[in-house]
Amino acid sequence: MKISRERLSQLIKDGKLLPIKKMLKDSLFLKTDLEEKKKELETTRKKVPAI
Numbered sequence: 001m002k003i004s005r006e007r008l009s010q011l012i013k014d015g016k017l018l019p020i021k022k023m024l025k026d027s028l029f030l031k032t033d034l035e036e037k038k039k040e041l042e043t044t045r046k047k048v049p050a051i
Contacts (some may be wrong), residue, residue, distance in 0.1 A: 001038045011037070 001008075011017040012027065017037055019027035 001034060001041065003041065 003011075008017070012019065017029065017033065019029050021028040
């Protein structure tokens, strides 16, 4: 998805990305959920002007 580990943690904490299984150090996600979130993030990046 080309995002940082911190950003991924924030998405999980905010409830915007839900793991199907959470283990001690890892989480598993549905591939379709990751693909949808990736498209959403790419669209958002295109709308926000670079600083």
